[in-house]
Amino acid sequence: xxxxxxxxxxxxxxxxxxxxxxxxxxxxxxxxxxxxxxxxxxxxxxxxxxxxxxxxxxxxxxxxxxxxxxxxxxxxxxxxxxxxxxxxxxxxxxxxxxxxxxxxxxxxxxxxxxxxxxxxxxxxxxxxxxxxxxxxxxxxxxxxxxxxxxxxxxxxxxxxxxxxxxxxxxxxxxxxxxxxxxxxxxxxxxxxxxxxxxxxxxxxxxxxxxxxxxxxxxxxxxxxxxxxxxxxxxxxxxxxxxxxxxxxxxxxxxxxxxxxxxxxxxxxxxxxxxxxxxxxxxxxxxxxxxxxxxxxxxxxxxxxxxxxxxxxxxxxxxxxxxxxxxx
Amino acid sequence: xxxxxxxxxxxxxxxxxxxxxxxxxxxxxxxxxxxxxxxxxxxxxxxxxxxxxxxxxxxxxxxxxxxxxxxxxxxxxxxxxxxxxxxxxxxxxxxxxxxxxxxxxxxxxxxxxxxxxxxxxxxxxxxxxxxxxxxxxxxxxxxxxxxxxxxxxxxxxxxxxx
Numbered sequence: 001x002x003x004x005x006x007x008x009x010x011x012x013x014x015x016x017x018x019x020x021x022x023x024x025x026x027x028x029x030x031x032x033x034x035x036x037x038x039x040x041x042x043x044x045x046x047x048x049x050x051x052x053x054x055x056x057x058x059x060x061x062x063x064x065x066x067x068x069x070x071x072x073x074x075x076x077x078x079x080x081x082x083x084x085x086x087x088x089x090x091x092x093x094x095x096x097x098x099x100x101x102x103x104x105x106x107x108x109x110x111x112x113x114x115x116x117x118x119x120x121x122x123x124x125x126x127x128x129x130x131x132x133x134x135x136x137x138x139x140x141x142x143x144x145x146x147x148x149x150x151x152x153x154x155x156x157x158x159x160x161x162x163x164x165x166x167x168x169x170x171x172x173x174x175x176x177x178x179x180x181x182x183x184x185x186x187x188x189x190x191x192x193x194x195x196x197x198x199x200x201x202x203x204x205x206x207x208x209x210x211x212x213x214x215x216x217x218x219x220x221x222x223x224x225x226x227x228x229x230x231x232x233x234x235x236x237x238x239x240x241x242x243x244x245x246x247x248x249x250x251x252x253x254x255x256x257x258x259x260x261x262x263x264x265x266x267x268x269x270x271x272x273x274x275x276x277x278x279x280x281x282x283x284x285x286x287x288x289x290x291x292x293x294x295x296x297x298x299x300x301x302x303x304x305x306x307x308x309x310x311x312x313x314x315x316x317x318x319x320x321x322x323x324x325x326x327x
Numbered sequence: 328x329x330x331x332x333x334x335x336x337x338x339x340x341x342x343x344x345x346x347x348x349x350x351x352x353x354x355x356x357x358x359x360x361x362x363x364x365x366x367x368x369x370x371x372x373x374x375x376x377x378x379x380x381x382x383x384x385x386x387x388x389x390x391x392x393x394x395x396x397x398x399x400x401x402x403x404x405x406x407x408x409x410x411x412x413x414x415x416x417x418x419x420x421x422x423x424x425x426x427x428x429x430x431x432x433x434x435x436x437x438x439x440x441x442x443x444x445x446x447x448x449x450x451x452x453x454x455x456x457x458x459x460x461x462x463x464x465x466x467x468x469x470x471x472x473x474x475x476x477x478x479x480x481x482x483x484x485x486x487x488x489x
Contacts, residue, residue: 084480084481085481085483085484105363106362106363106364109363109364109365110364110427110480110481110482110483111480111481112480112481193363194400194422195361195362195363196361196367196417196418196420196422197418198416198418205381205403206403207401207402207403208400208401208402209399209400209401209402210399210400210401210422210424211396211398211399211400211424212424213397213398213429213430214429216429216430216431216477217431241396241399242396243395243396243397244395244396245396246387246396246399246442274395274430274431278399280401300418301362301363322429322479322480323479323480324429324480325365325427325480326365326424326427327361327363327364327365327424
């Protein structure tokens with residue numbers, strides 16, 4: 001009888017949830033629009049980066065107060081940029097560039113950031129389904145887009161040692177809009193990247209810290225932040241840069257999880273006039289690991305997760321005077 | 328270790344040159360284009376009577392005459408065998424991000440204060456400050472535009488733009 005009871009109890013325990021493709025309905029008509037990509041496979045042992053071009057389908061400016069993003073597991077990063085100076089990367093709205101120039105970061109060096117996500121692990125955030133993230137901006141604050149503005153969605157999926165893509169790569173991004181009359185301040189963005197980094201087997205406590213100025217003459221408020229590096233990255237911090245002080249206050253953002261870093265969307269961090277933020281990437285590289293065999297197995301900046309590293313910060317603030325890029 | 332750690336430490340500020348060599352900084356910092364775009368200056372040190380391994384290197388640029396901080400970069404480096412930042416790799420230098428210039432001050436043509444600090448693992452440190460001016464002589468085609476005050480993303484276009 002006892003054995004039967006134990007068997008009954010064991011069989012009543014739920015097993016792991018089977019993975020399912022993410023779904024995301026577009027915003028209701030007149031309340032926004034959705035970007036989505038054609039799902040694609042990522043072969044075992046491979047990683048893929050693709051750049052999709054879109055146009056804001058509106059004849060008047062639109063004001064976005066919420067982003068909702070849904071991605072299948074295996075996403076390494078997803079960034080949306082506004083297209084500006086064309087160097088080696090371009091396509092018509094509705095078209096896509098796979099690999100090639102989509103890996104060359106200089107191509108988007110003056111393209112303002114719109115929004116990013118690195119939600120890769122299954123496991124819902126509160127009331128959100130697995131693979132979803134949502135960013136609601138503060139009341140009366142929104143991000144402005146011009147009529148027919150060209151934007152680019154970049155997605156990077158990894159199906160190798162450090163990350164797996166068990167399903168197809170799949171991405172949805174909802175832009176939820178509000179009427180212009182409700183908007184009292186616009187949101188600005190900052191994409192900061194420290195690319196002259198080099199970490200080698202046996203390195204411990206190796207760090208790179210840089211500043212990024214957001215404000216010219218006006219105080220601002222940081223409302224969102226997140227970070228990006230690869231598996232040798234151990235700690236990423238972001239703190240306020242006060243131009244009147246050479247020391248740093250405590251960090252308002254910390255990540256010790258390279259593959260699923262915190263996406264802080266509810267910040268309220270004041271920054272003085274002329275200030276910005278400091279971001280710091282710390283690394284530890286195990287002996288015996290190898291990045292570039294032709295460079296002492298060291299890891300330098302690059303998008304290939306298995307043998308390169310990153311040090312990127314994403315910061316969102318208002319009021320916007322202009323979007324910022326620091327590199 | 329370079330020299331005698333019981334004697335006062337000495338720090339000379341150097342910069343990595345476009346030809347891959349180094350020069351002592353004597354008032355002019357050369358803006359250079361890194362692979363990712365923008366313009367940086369590569370600031371290093373030559374040390375005497377100091378530890379050279381796992382050295383914390385910080386380079387900060389302030390508005391002259393006690394003005395506010397403009398930009399800063401810090402990193403942990405190992406000095407080369409001769410006691411100075413090894414120019415074989417820009418990663419051995421503080422890559423101070425100067426341009427694009429989103430600020431309100433002109434970068435080129437005005438005086439700034441460069442403060443460079445080196446710290447050993449045990450916390451012993453030495454710092455020096457010197458007046459500098461930035462130069463576009465080794466910069467990219469868009470140096471003047473990108474380093475002008477009030478830059479906005481997309482301002483400078485590309486050399487092939489009509």
